[in-house]
Each structure stands twice: as structure tokens, then as C-alpha cells.
Amino acid sequence: QVQLVESGGGVVQPGGSLRLSCAASGFTFSSYGMHWVRQAPGKGLEWVAFIRYDGSNKYYADSVKGRFTISRDNSKNTLYLQMNSLRAEDTAVYYCAKVPYGSGTTCWGQGTLVTVSS
């Protein structure tokens, strides 16, 4: 079945970096755009970034633009989020998600927790 599994979360100091990974299975990963969405503790969902199926276009939330980079390796069925210059307000559970524009299977991972703290 369609599955997304995030990894790479942890505790990092302000100003530090972290790279998240999302392993996809059960669908043709190279055919779909993919998202990162985050949720701060006790707060709502915040869309973070999107990458087209072939990596040709990328979009970012204003809050992470210039600090975060979304990428993918279709040969490894894996999505990435490189996070630099981390701030306390980046503390959140980070989900990767497959959300088609229209009909089609949607899928969210279980999330990985990133904590930015000294």
C-alpha cells in the first residue's frame, strides 16, 4: 500500500542544520509532486514546501524561504528537506505528504519531530 516514512528529526541548536528524509513506497514516486507540511506543538498545520515530480519546480512558504531546500531522488524513492539556520519557531512535527490536485490516493507520513533548542 501507499506509504511514506519520515526520518532525520531530532534536537538541534538554534542556527544549526538538519536534513529530513521521506521514504516512499507503494506508488510510482517519480510521477508525483510531493509536499512537506509541519505542525508546531499544539498548533495547526503549516504548509512548508513542494517539489514537482521531476524536481523542475520548487515552492516554499515565506517563513522558510532561503533557509530550507526541498529535493528528491527518484532513483531512491526519497524526498528530502534540508533545513539550515534553524530557529526556535521551526520546532514542529514535519510530515511529508502526497496530495494530488484532484482525485487520487493521498498519503501522509507519521511525521518526524524537530526540536530547535539550546
Next chain:
Amino acid sequence: DVVMTQSPLSLPVTLGQPASISCRSSQSLVYSDGNTYLNWFQQRPGQSPRRLIYKVSNRDSGVPDRFSGSGSGTDFTLKISRVEAEDVGVYYCMQGTHWPWTFGQGTKVEIK
């Protein structure tokens, strides 16, 4: 960026009674292809989100027919015809017409 405003933010409902959540966008969500990319998501306690509705009124596979979406332009509604215990959670609207995509603040549905 498009601002999505939901109301109410908290919705206590009696089991078996209807519920309605409003979502308004700061600009039209009609895309140049004529489609309106307005989604509704459900997040049950302790779970990852799940999409219920896409393009305003289309239910995703496996979503009970007590959930329905309606609206146009900047004004949208999610309705639950008869709330069941498993519907407890937070509901989010999200627009996918304009970059960056944006979510509403969320509406917490709880049983009275």
C-alpha cells in the same frame, strides 16, 4: 499569500446532529483552468491528517457520505450531516490554487 479564515474555531456537537464549518479565502480560489483547488482535511487526535474533500465538493475514496463540501470563489463550507464519535478532531481547509499553499487555522470538533 492567501489567508484562509475558518469559523468557528471550536465546535461542540451533539452525536447525531449536523455540523458546519466555514472557510473564507482572502482572494478567489478559481484557477486559470477553471478548477477551484479547495481541500478539507481531518486530523483525529494523535494521527496524521487525512484529506476528506478535494476541489470544493469531491469526496476522497473511503470518506463517508455524511461529509460534504460546497462553495465557490472565496466562500466554502464543510458539512457533517450527522456527527459520529469518530468525527472528533480538527478540520482544516487548505487552498492549492495559489503558491504558497495555505491552511486555515483549524476547527476543533468535539462531542457535547
